[in-house]
Amino acid sequence: MRVFAVSHKTVFVVDHCPYMAESSRQQVECDVLTKSRAQGVIPLAPISKSLWTCAVECSMEYCRILYDIYPRDKLVSLSHSVNYIVSDSEFHILNSWRQEDQSTHELMSALAAVGPPNPREDPECCSILHGLVAAVESLCKITELQHEKRTTLMDTAERVSNRGRIICLTNAKSDTHVRMLEDCIQETILEQNKLAAGSDRLMAIQQCELVLVHIYPQGEDTLVSDRPKKEISPLLTSEVHSVRAGRHLATKLNILVQQHFDLASTTITNIPMKEEQHANTSANYDVELLHHRDAHLEFFKSGQWVYLHMAGTSTRENGLKETVTLKWCTPRTNSVELHYCTGAYRISPTDVNSRPSSCLTNFLLNGRSVLLEQPRKSGSKVISHMLSSHGGEIFLHVLNSNRSTLEDPPSISEGCGGRVTDYRITDFGEFMKENRLTPVSESAHDPSGKFPAERAKAQLERHTRYWPMIISQTTIFNMQAVVPLANLIVKETLTEEDVLTCQKTVYNLVDMERKNDPLPISTVGSRGKGPKRDEQYRIMWNELETLVKTHAGASDRHQRVLDCIVACRSKPPEEEERKKRGRKREEREDRTEKNGSKDTDDKSWQDSERLKGLLDKEDQEAEVIKDSPDSPEPLNKKPRLSTEEAQPPERAKGPVSLLSMWTNRITTANSRKHQEFIGRMSSVNDKFELYQHLKDENGMDVHENGKATR
Known part of the structure; x- marks a missing residue:
């Protein structure tokens, strides 16, 4: 069907009844030269326009904007015509659908001939219904463009559509009065469509839009409610606007002309x-x-x-x-x-x-x-x-x-988002090779009934469900270990061997995470060394799961691959605890690196204090173990005679060097690893007496040099 837009035909129906002669009550100053006016001159009194004048001026502005942007004899394919009708005791059609009648000059000349409403005319004889009925009849008439299309399509002339819009400017009594006008237009459309069915000079109306603008003076309350566009029947839609006369009406018509003609x-x-x-x-x-x-x-x-x-x-x-x-x-x-x-x-x-x-x-x-x-x-x-x-x-x-x-x-590095230098150019070349189109007959389709073009589109859709364009925005496509899974998951169907290959790829990734292997994470736009190792693997698993999820609904085997990934991501509690310890160790290393710029003396002093604390702690533990009655002293532990003997002499002299503290600690620790020589324990004045039992056995005194005396 050759569809004509609703804006192709616009019929203005302006109420010319006596009540439209009422004042709009918007004051217009005529004497604006207040400063230069001579003394004694009485200023002109302000005037106010009637409802009729406001309606005519605003409707003419509507037509002027339309004719300025869509002039006649130009852009015929976008031709928009206006038919102007005035309604009082009868209807007055001021112009036709012909292009030579589409100008504000023709309309203003016709309106001047009509003149203002007569306030002394009998209101019972006047009605807006005369103009609305004439508007429906006018919509059934054929425009020049419609006639051209009907002549071109002689065999299918009935396929040319006929749609239009009616803009009614009136002063309605109430909402009931508005519904009565809508019912009248609906009945008239049905009657005119019956007449157009048997005539070559008329066209049936497929769609009609009624825009009813209720105008009322300023300072009064409106008796008609606003209502958005509503479908009365398949042939008629209606909307109601209640507007005060004056500048408010001009603004409303300005907004309507933008909505109606896509401005x-x-x-x-x-x-x-x-x-x-x-x-x-x-x-x-x-x-x-x-x-x-x-x-x-x-x-x-x-x-x-x-x-x-x-x-x-x-x-x-x-x-x-x-x-x-x-x-x-x-x-x-x-x-x-x-x-x-x-x-x-x-x-x-x-x-x-x-x-x-x-x-x-x-x-x-x-x-x-x-x-x-x-x-x-x-x-x-x-x-x-x-x-x-x-x-x-x-x-x-x-x-x-x-x-x-x-x-x-432009260079490929200059995209819409700015200068980007890390596009996946090589991967995109491989992507194009995998999705090349070749000539093939339409009959050469697979048993599933899909034609080659449909299969190609389906394959292209699968391959592009998740395909990052920038290297820094992806992790898995930069890893050689994920290539087997990425190539298989985009297939329409998977075999059991394909599923095993995908699962093996997932297990390899789990093994990489257990070994804490580094990942190709981009550090573009980030400070420092980038995310932590655990965060890197979390990003990798999230991206891998996103890729597989986009294809999980293809078959049960695709779902099995996703289930394998989900199962491998859920770690046992001991694994999580190990990861926590690893994160804490990395944090300590980072803190150590951050503090590496401090002075060497401060670092040595801190290490000394830490070693002192460790030695004190060991001494306290040793005292507790020795004094405890329930804990026998080990055989390989050196007996401690007194606190003074066990404490190194340097400990009592205040701060000592790190080397001395470390040597004392090593000496103390080594001395406890073997049983003390018994001769050192029985020495007198650092001299041990040899042959202690010889005197008792032989009754002789043993002197130095091994000589015996009695």
Whole structure:
């Protein structure tokens, strides 16, 4: 079906009944020259517009923006037409769907002929229903573009769709009155579709959107509730907006035209402009422009939005309006210079009659171009757009702020995220070799019924479920020990041999962790030596589990590989305790390395104090063991005669050298490892008497030199 958007046809139905002549109660000052007014001159009283005037002005602004951005006889494929209808005691169709009738000049001339509502007319004879019925009939009429498509597709002319939108500006009585209007439109659509079924000049309506805008004076409470878009039937959807007349209605129609025709807003800030009264001074102004939404496609992707609060509006009436802020750059270019643009979109000022908008448009129509930059708090400025005129029309050009395709091809190390130098280029080359496409007949498909193209797409999807692009972002793909598992797990089916190979790979990793082998963990962006050894293996196991999980649902054998990994990761308590001790030892080593820059004297003093504490502790333990009645003294332990004899002499003289302390400790420890020589224990004046029992046996005294005397 040749689908035409709902925005292809828009019917305005404006209420012309007597109650629309009521004042909007928004004061408009006519005498603004208060300072230069002469004395005695009475100032002009403020006036207020009627509801009818507010409705006509806002609807004309709607049409003006539409015609500025989508002019007639241009971009026919995006043609949008407006049909204007006025309803009182009968309906008045002010224009048709023809392209020559699509202009604000034609509509304003027709509205001038209609004139304002007559407040003395009988309200019982007037109704908005006349205009709504005429609007449905107008939607069934064929536009020029629809006629062209129907003529092109003579055999399938019924496949050309017909959709449209009705915008009704009225003063409704209540919510019940609104539901009655919706029911009337629904019945009229069904009747007109029956008539269009037997006619070549009419088309049945496939979809109709009703946008009912209830207008009420300022200072009064609304009798109609707002309601979002609601589906009344498969052919009709309806939404209700209750808006106060005046600037609130203008803001609402401005928002609706953006929603209906896929437009966006841009606010040009810091525009230097000379003051009218003081020619030597200048001030900065802001101008809001409307254009197609594609001009800000990059902003929408990145979420760079600025929300402006329109003056005099409330949040309930959609006073918050979305706009992208761009900063004025001092113009240093003209139309002769060429810029690399990725798109050009017509613009329409929101407030076309304001002095800043008029000065900006005149400046651009004189052949000047204005560069626009993104406001940034830091860094170099980025020029993203340009305003320039062509053929009497102003366009917003989108400049390529990234690398141009006309320049030299970028290096592979320059990606979107910045300069990256560790891409897995070699692995990507192997990946391309494994996924090359070759010509094959469609009939050569496997028994499962998949065609070769489907199998190729499925294989490519499996291989890319988890494939890090940067070396520093992966661990397992940098390990030769994981290659067998990584190559097998991406297969659609696994054999028992494949499962055993994967399990063997997992066991090898467990053995590496038990041996505390180092892993190829990247230290890019981290301080020091990187994560600890346990943290390295935790990262490796997490990544390996992530890889296998993406393929675990393929078959039961894939799940067995995942179960093996999970089982190997759950360590027994004694293994965890050993890991804790290893972490503590590494922490002590790190602390020792950190403190290695201290003075040597301080380190020697600390070691001396530590050795003193160890010696004191050993002495205390020895005393406890000796004095305990339940603990017999070992045979190979040197008897201690007194505390003074056991304590080295150097211990009582204050601080000693580290070598002396260590020598005393070694001597004391070695003396306890053998039984003391009994002669040393019986010596008198460091002399041991030989042949002690000879005198007792022979009755002789033994003297020195071995001679005996009686």
